[in-house]
Amino acid sequence: MLKRNFAKVLAVVMILSTMLIGLTSCGKSAETQAQKEIEIKFPSFWVAKDSKAKVMSELINQFNEQNKGKIKVVVEEIADYDAYEDKMKSNIAAGTMPDVFIFKTGAMAEPYYKSGKLMDLTQYYNDGWKNDFLPGVLDSVTYNGQMLAVPYEYGVAPALYNKKLLAEAGYDHFPKTYTEFFDMCEKMKAKNIVPAAQMTGANAWTSMLWYSQLVVAIGGPDVYKNGLDDPAFLEAAKMMQKLFKYTTGDAVGATAAVTAGHFLNERVAILLNGPWFIGRIKNEGINNMYDNVEVAPAPLYEGGKGSEGGYIGFVQSNIGAAKQTDKNKEKAVVEFLKYLTKPENVEKLSVDSGSLFVVKTNLKPKDGKVERLQGEMIEQMNKAPYLVPHFQLMVSPSVGTEFPQALSSLVLGEKTPEQFIEALKAADKK
Numbered sequence: 001m002l003k004r005n006f007a008k009v010l011a012v013v014m015i016l017s018t019m020l021i022g023l024t025s026c027g028k029s030a031e032t033q034a035q036k037e038i039e040i041k042f043p044s045f046w047v048a049k050d051s052k053a054k055v056m057s058e059l060i061n062q063f064n065e066q067n068k069g070k071i072k073v074v075v076e077e078i079a080d081y082d083a084y085e086d087k088m089k090s091n092i093a094a095g096t097m098p099d100v101f102i103f104k105t106g107a108m109a110e111p112y113y114k115s116g117k118l119m120d121l122t123q124y125y126n127d128g129w130k131n132d133f134l135p136g137v138l139d140s141v142t143y144n145g146q147m148l149a150v151p152y153e154y155g156v157a158p159a160l161y162n163k164k165l166l167a168e169a170g171y172d173h174f175p176k177t178y179t180e181f182f183d184m185c186e187k188m189k190a191k192n193i194v195p196a197a198q199m200t201g202a203n204a205w206t207s208m209l210w211y212s213q214l215v216v217a218i219g220g221p222d223v224y225k226n227g228l229d230d231p232a233f234l235e236a237a238k239m240m241q242k243l244f245k246y247t248t249g250d251a252v253g254a255t256a257a258v259t260a261g262h263f264l265n266e267r268v269a270i271l272l273n274g275p276w277f278i279g280r281i282k283n284e285g286i287n288n289m290y291d292n293v294e295v296a297p298a299p300l301y302e303g304g305k306g307s308e309g310g311y312i313g314f315v316q317s318n319i320g321a322a323k324q325t326d327k328n329k330e331k332a333v334v335e336f337l338k339y340l341t342k343p344e345n346v347e348k349l350s351v352d353s354g355s356l357f358v359v360k361t362n363l364k365p366k367d368g369k370v371e372r373l374q375g376e377m378i379e380q381m382n383k384a385p386y387l388v389p390h391f392q393l394m395v396s397p398s399v400g401t402e403f404p405q406a407l408s409s410l411v412l413g414e415k416t417p418e419q420f421i422e423a424l425k426a427a428d429k430k
Helices: 002-035 053-066 081-094 106-114 137-141 163-168 178-190 205-219 223-229 231-246 256-264 275-284 327-340 343-353 372-383 397-411 417-428
Strands: 038-044 071-077 100-103 150-156 159-162 270-272 293-296 311-321
Touching: 038 081, 038 100, 038 327, 053 071, 053 327, 053 343, 071 327, 081 100, 081 106, 100 106, 100 327, 106 311, 106 397, 137 150, 137 311, 150 275, 150 327, 150 372, 159 163, 163 178, 178 231, 205 223, 205 231, 205 256, 205 270, 205 311, 205 397, 223 231, 223 417, 231 397, 231 417, 256 270, 256 275, 275 343, 275 372, 293 372, 311 327, 311 372, 327 343, 397 417
Parallel strands: 038 071
Antiparallel strands: 100 311, 150 311, 159 270, 159 293
16 A cells, blocks of 8 residues: 555656746746847848948947847948849838848838838837937828838939049039030040049939939929929930030940949049948048049039029938837847937948938037038038929839830930920839
8 A cells, every 4th residue: 555655656656846947947948949049131232332331230239249049240341232122122012021131212112011021110110219310201101101111321412523634624623514514524535534524324323313403403392293204304315415525535334333333433523422432432532532522513504494503412322121020139139220220320431421411410510520512411401492202212113113224315315305304204103
């Protein structure tokens, strides 16, 4: 009888021991899982020669160090902007977005907003985060009542010009009107100086900015309300034909890398580009180029509806985040996004790169911290009678995609200006 009872007690003890070991094991497993580092994948083009690359890398390394063992941001470097955009488009089409990524604004952002794959950041903005941003900019990332991205870099696109090359043609200032501008182009041509960089390759960025300036200078700041039927678009196309008479021989098919190379190596005198390019002028421009570069608004179109000093200005890039099923990972992603938008971190990025951002900082145009060319852009932007986004942001993605090809045909004489506009309209109907 005693043996039988002892056997029963022993069995119970063994069962309890097994359960305890199991519970301990589960506890360790849960603890291990809780402590597992959350990895955030971030494909980025703010790398390599991008003016923000150095400080962005420092900030991400600092974030990883501060969150060691908890959160780790892993950057996939994609230095080519067009390759990056193609990759993001493929991702959105496949419905597989990275944890954090960069994408364009305006009409180019619509496929991302419509995808249903972006994290809704509304609750986080409403916790006080939105107070870090300039007034009104969060409207640009609001879709169907949800705030679906972080507006980040702000762009303006004035004329960057090499005053040394202008001086060789007899000019001590940038032309105020297009009449004066084309007179200067003729004088430069006589001196074997190429006036301005143009391009039709990739997204035709530099030339698209010229076209944007012309459309608004001719049709006024409200020109896009009338659509492509507004005569300003046709007149601007005729002006683009003229501009391409004063550019490099490789402009048709050239990419942004080509136009940048021409300017940085003093093969052209003028480049339309933004504050993000300042770092490259400082680091890559030959013959102490930085000391000879100045900033000016694009010329006034005489008889047009635009105003002197008008500027092209726009939110240049958004940061998006993929919708997460794991709440802990969602919070980790938001923590990283908030870190990137901390005013002190944005200030570091701005001072080092010359870029402008939509996050509030204490930087002022002449406070000794702001880079010279950046300060000039801010001053001109503040004085501008209007700030209008560029053409690609104001038209449908299909029109923006058609623009480079149509422009190539226009400047090669394969299409008339009228046919150029018809090609854009046809793309808009697809």
